[in-house]
Amino acid sequence: xxxxxxxxxxxxxxxxxxxxxxxxxxxxxxxxxxxxxxxxxxxxxxxxxxxxxxxxxxxxxxxxxxxxxxxxxxxxxxxxxxxxxxxxxxxxxxxxxxxxxxxxxxxxxxxxxxxxxxxxxxxxxxxxxxxxxxxxxxxxxxxxxxxxxxxxxxxxxxxxxxxxxxxxxxxxxxxxxxxxxxxxxxxxxxxxxxxxxxxxxxxxxxxxxxxxxxxxxxxxxxxxxxxxxxxxxxxxxxxxxxxxxxxxxxxxxxxxxxxxxxxxxxxxxxxxxxxxxxxxxxxxxxxxxxxxx
Amino acid sequence: xxxxxxxxxxxxxxxxxxxxxxxxxxxxxxxxxxxxxxxxxxxxxxxxxxxxxxxxxxxxxxxxxxxxxxxxxxxxxxxxxxxxxxxxxxxxxxxxxxxxxxxxxxxxxxxxxxxxxxxxxxxxxxxxxxxxxxxxxxxxxxxxxxxxxxxxxxxxxxxxxxxxxxxxxxxxxxxxxxxxxxxxxxxxxxxxxxxxxxxxxxxxxxxxxxxxxxxxxxxxxxxxxxxxxxxxxxxxxxxxxxxx
Numbered sequence: 001x002x003x004x005x006x007x008x009x010x011x012x013x014x015x016x017x018x019x020x021x022x023x024x025x026x027x028x029x030x031x032x033x034x035x036x037x038x039x040x041x042x043x044x045x046x047x048x049x050x051x052x053x054x055x056x057x058x059x060x061x062x063x064x065x066x067x068x069x070x071x072x073x074x075x076x077x078x079x080x081x082x083x084x085x086x087x088x089x090x091x092x093x094x095x096x097x098x099x100x101x102x103x104x105x106x107x108x109x110x111x112x113x114x115x116x117x118x119x120x121x122x123x124x125x126x127x128x129x130x131x132x133x134x135x136x137x138x139x140x141x142x143x144x145x146x147x148x149x150x151x152x153x154x155x156x157x158x159x160x161x162x163x164x165x166x167x168x169x170x171x172x173x174x175x176x177x178x179x180x181x182x183x184x185x186x187x188x189x190x191x192x193x194x195x196x197x198x199x200x201x202x203x204x205x206x207x208x209x210x211x212x213x214x215x216x217x218x219x220x221x222x223x224x225x226x227x228x229x230x231x232x233x234x235x236x237x238x239x240x241x242x243x244x245x246x247x248x249x250x251x252x253x254x255x256x257x258x259x260x261x262x263x264x265x266x267x268x269x270x271x272x273x274x275x276x277x278x279x280x281x282x283x284x285x286x287x288x289x290x291x292x293x
Numbered sequence: 294x295x296x297x298x299x300x301x302x303x304x305x306x307x308x309x310x311x312x313x314x315x316x317x318x319x320x321x322x323x324x325x326x327x328x329x330x331x332x333x334x335x336x337x338x339x340x341x342x343x344x345x346x347x348x349x350x351x352x353x354x355x356x357x358x359x360x361x362x363x364x365x366x367x368x369x370x371x372x373x374x375x376x377x378x379x380x381x382x383x384x385x386x387x388x389x390x391x392x393x394x395x396x397x398x399x400x401x402x403x404x405x406x407x408x409x410x411x412x413x414x415x416x417x418x419x420x421x422x423x424x425x426x427x428x429x430x431x432x433x434x435x436x437x438x439x440x441x442x443x444x445x446x447x448x449x450x451x452x453x454x455x456x457x458x459x460x461x462x463x464x465x466x467x468x469x470x471x472x473x474x475x476x477x478x479x480x481x482x483x484x485x486x487x488x489x490x491x492x493x494x495x496x497x498x499x500x501x502x503x504x505x506x507x508x509x510x511x512x513x514x515x516x517x518x519x520x521x522x523x524x525x526x527x528x529x530x531x532x533x534x535x536x537x
Contacts, residue, residue: 165394165395165398165402168387168391168394168395169395169398171384171386171387172384172387172395175384175385175386175387176382176384178346178378178382179378179382179383179384180384180395181345181346181365181366181367182344182346182366182370182375182376182378182382182447183370183375183395183396183398183399183446183447183450184366184367184370184371184398184399184450185367185395185398186365186367
């Protein structure tokens with residue numbers, strides 16, 4: 001194995017892994033406030049990509065404007081999912097809500113197919129497609145965008161949750177909704193906010209990934225599953241674990257594709273996941289429950 | 294003294310269970326009132342109904358001039374009632390200081406910034422152990438410290454009335470005495486009105502002005518704390534005193 005191709009696989013893996021990490025973060029945020037695994041998370045990622053394509057191609061908007069609009073659009077979609085599908089049945093058991101999110105994901109996918117067809121679409125890379133050579137490995141400028149935007153988003157989320165009272169209120173809701181409402185936190189509003197933030201994070205991932213992997217109405221299935229796998233890998237409920245799980249999954253997948261065969265690329269993620277769950281069911285960075293009664 | 298809180302013929306149902314039956318009670322401004330009764334008598338349900346976690350099936354709840362009957366917990370906190378729940382329910386992964394700050398969540402953050410900082414200092418002065426542990430996760434505190442934190446968190450909303458559910462539960466007698474001393478102090482110093490639910494009827498009635506005895510969701514007895522302490526039925530049922 002020569003070092004430059006190893007580096008190449010690593011970079012590809014990091015890029016892919018960051019977007020898995022963002023999807024996984026989306027899962028984590030909703031899970032932490034509601035206990036629900038939102039299986040429509042992949043659809044938010046798809047909406048980010050597809051809407052940016054739609055806004056540039058069909059409406060002829062400039063890419064920066066289109067990208068921002070797409071992210072806003074997906075965030076609104078997140079809010080609608082909460083208002084229309086989750087809130088009316090909020091008192092149901094969690095498992096029912098999870099099944100509802102599966103239904104929602106099928107619905108969004110169907111609507112996307114009706115609106116934008118079954119074709120695969122590309123989006124122009126943000127800063128051209130001339131690779132930058134680093135130690136013999138070719139780095140696409142878009143990969144740098146992916147890494148930078150992911151890190152920025154991560155820092156933003158961290159600042160929100162540990163630096164603002166609303167972020168802390170959201171953590172409080174996830175820990176104990178009853179106590180949270182007793183200090184006057186509107187729990188339902190926090191749930192809405194968590195869906196919007198998750199959709200936003202997912203859509204950003206979708207937008208920055210699209211110039212590399214292309215998009216179509218059904219990319220959400222696989223991206224959602226990978227993000228979910230990353231979540232479990234890192235330990236469900238732990239945001240740091242989710243991001244790390246995504247990166248680990250992306251890198252392993254890319255190394256597997258490079259050194260074994262790219263035919264097994266998708267399977268590899270799930271093989272790793274299963275193997276880990278046998279050894280450590282709580283995930284790599286699973287939260288310990290410290291509670292005193 | 295003026296009546297601050299009054300419940301009139303309040304019924305609460307959990308599914309088909311009739312948890313509180315036509316309860317009528319009132320608390321005057323600056324009073325400490327104890328609700329006593331055995332397990333499952335409806336004491337906690339009553340507090341949760343006042344703070345909006347439960348919706349009453351019938352009846353009305355009046356706070357000052359305000360009708361609270363079907364308000365949300367958030368609106369009730371804003372109206373001036375803070376509820377310290379059974380089991381304390383501190384936000385254990387968050388720091389002690391974050392817990393206190395979240396107590397002030399309903400207050401305008403910018404306009405009240407100085408006042409909130411001042412109240413935080415007041416809490417630390419009242420419970421010095423919380424200042425020592427301000428950066429620690431609340432879940433790592435001892436039971437008594439968590440109770441102080443839960444009370445401090447409730448006070449951060451600057452309530453006019455405090456609902457306390459079993460503040461002494463699971464704590465050592467000395468710690469319980471300390472907590473009860475604080476409750477009296479809050480009333481005397483801040484003029485806070487307190488509705489106190491307590492399994493340990495004797496210590497509750499010792500600091501209370503009046504009390505209500507609940508059984509099977511009904512108010513079966515009421516009177517001044519001294520009357521209740523002297524009442525033979527109360528003594529037999531709740532104060533663990535043998536009959537001579």
